[in-house]
Amino acid sequence: MAPRKTERQLNLVICLLAARRYLTREKIRDSVEGYQGLSDAAFQRMFERDKDDLRDLGIPIETGSNDSYFDDEQGYRILPGDFELPPVEFTQAEQVVLGIAAHVFDGAALAPQASSALGKLQAAGVELSTTGFVQPRLGGDDEAVSVVWEAIAGRRRIRFDYREPGLTRRVEAWGVLVRRGVWYVYGLDLDREAPRMFRLSRVAGTVEALEPAEAYELPDRSVVEAAAASLEPTAVTDTAVVAIRGTAAPGLRRRGSLASVPAPEGYTAYAVPYGSVQEIADQAAGAAPDVLVLGPDEVRDATLHRLRAVAARPLSTELA
């Protein structure tokens, strides 16, 4: 933290908010604590940087002149109406859900964004209450999450190494997908000239947001939703017949229905719908030998393939 810089920028905001007219640079230099005693060049640099920093925070610093006939007198001001949060009104029920939302990013990369937004709402009179019964979390501890998030907000392109250092990708990010705690960014891959999805945990190193802002347009939300849908298991397309022993594998039994085909002794046959062979074979192998696949061949073979690999290994007692 740099207290002097914070003080100077806060004083600049107050000064421009209080101004009834556009203030020239010279006037600002004289009025704002922190600009005095600098060389002309140092003042100009510092003022430019402060202005950029404040605009990045969303502070609307207007440029203009008080006298339209002599426009050489460029000045600055902030109109309170553009600066201030308009009146907000949330119902009791809405304040309760916002109170729960307030903790979603505790300890995560987006925590500062969330607390700054909630601070503003509370300053505008919103009271956040929490019962603590419901505690959703989204994860996203990686700093990359917050860089990507703000880059999308500012429509800045991003650049990062993916999977390993040196494999650089440049992307116009459109949106973020969070599926089962895993964060993805989806957008236009500028080198491959096609939409691609990237898993943020596979970024090697840091994500860099590139200037300028507003470099591209966002597509319709449906485009991002379609990408999210592609991550979900494929729709059910087929039915397998599995034999389940006793009361094992309740999930599979509930998903399926009794099948009138013969099953080994102690087992009952069920018809179970599935989306992909890999998915049902994973489940059947994982529950073996309480679950045996009777058909189709494709599913049984994939399951047996997994089991044979494990069955061929020695037991720890067989090694000595």
Add this chain to the structure above:
Amino acid sequence: MSTSADQVARLLALIPYLQARPGITLADAAAAFSLSQKQLMADLWIAFMCGLPGGMPGDLIEVDMDAVEGEGVIRLSNADILSKPLRLAPHEVGTLRLALQAVREIAAPESYAAIDSASAKLATMSWQDGPMAVVSMVTGDESVRQSLVDALEGQRRVRLTYEGGARGDTTTPVVDPAALVVRDGFAYLEAWATDRRGWRSYRLDRIIAVDVTGEKGEDHGRPPLRDDWLSDAASEVTLRVQDSAWWITENYPTSATAGDLVTLQVVDPAWLRQLVLRLGAEAEVVDPLAAQDEAVLAAREAVARYTTWSGAGDVVPGEGPV
């Protein structure tokens, strides 16, 4: 980490917030902004130094620093120019709406309307649309969530019908619910199991039914953090994995990776057994070898059964691996 820009943004909310709540305690204000009291003190010292141009006493923001340091209460005044907070930035609106999407995934259906209307109001509060995001979690059945939220709010003891853990049997534990939480995209009920006299987590998508017992639940304090449970009971198992199975490092608690070796934190041997069986040739336990024995025995029994059963003639086995 706090940057100067974060601090400016925060002060522009903090100053109107404190001005509207004269006499608020340091602790309450720090909690409202998710700050330590030390950070908040640093912010107050900055506010104390700022104000209208001129720098005369009447121009500066007034903060009674004696009251802050002595009694722990904040009185901030003479900041009329900052009586309202700065408008929300698009990424801030996006962040809150994303958080509300997470809330909606785990909430009881009775809250959907409030979540949707709060999100719609937020969407109008910035000058540009925030980033788009889509969230999906495994949070089970809506009616189960509603019953659990009702039990939590009414402090009721309930009987769950639970399609258990890795062993895959159905149990009916009687529990006092404490919280609904999310870990790695899966929702869990944290509850005090009355028969076990201990804290248990139940995955929401495996809870088939929730029945009220008519008894009042007891207060058992707060459930411990999940991380503590793991370190108590977990043992380390190292697997050699192929690239295609590398996803396990992103989905399960991992204590180390080196080359193609992954060390997992394993609490339940039955969980490891099903993982080894489903990964097949893609992963093999290397240490301790005995950790794999259950899976090997299960696989041998299963392969034998496949062979015998196909002998019965109904299903012809395919030869060799796929």
